[in-house]
Amino acid sequence: MGMAAFAALAATAAGYQTMAPTGQWYGRAFCRGPRGSKQIGLTFDDGPNDPHTFRLLEVLSKHNVHATFFLIGRYVRQRPDIAAEIAKRGHVIGNHSFTHPLLTLEPASRIRDEILQCGEAINDAAGEHSNLFRAPWGGRRPGVFALVRELGLEPVMWNITGYDWSARSAEFIQQQVAPKLRGGDVVLLHDGGHKAFGTDRSKTVEAVDRILEEYRDRYDFVSIPEMMRRLSNPQLADSKRSP
């Protein structure tokens, strides 16, 4: 291979790693739990949102499971009551920046402001919360995760994508997730939309209801901190027994 071809290939690979959810070149991030476990982590980005976050909370309560919500700070400022309700129901709240910029294009000072402002908004609305951070679109570049950790936060990615932002039906979302599910998976879904508050997520809510209906007896649907705890203590037992 000539140098030019090699450089082009390397550039493509680097570009891919910038957005690939499980890529680890730019610093380690939690993207799934151990394979032997029965744990599944449902994660919901871009909320809080009205009325879809409330409807999702009802579905999660109905199935008695806990999830992780990565909130956008400006929406938390707009509707602190929804963020408070998420926390009250025992779910984990993480930081998803204040305005949802693509961090790979931003200077360190802006990234820091985005993270700190979001953290303050969540603190004001829901009090103490997790130190988890998910980058908008999963975007990163060398140094972003280092900066995130400098601020005391832990980056979290995912390994199953629901593609719910462009889904035509709940069935479509269900099909992106259900056939691929294995113990240890972290699933990316959305209860809000970064472009506008009020984005319709009814299909996601319905898909989650169906997925939980089908799989709640087979898997433990838990928060990301629960999965991290299991990863560092592999001897912890699953509550679901092998079929």
Ligand SMILES: [Zn+2]
């Ligand atoms: Zn997002």
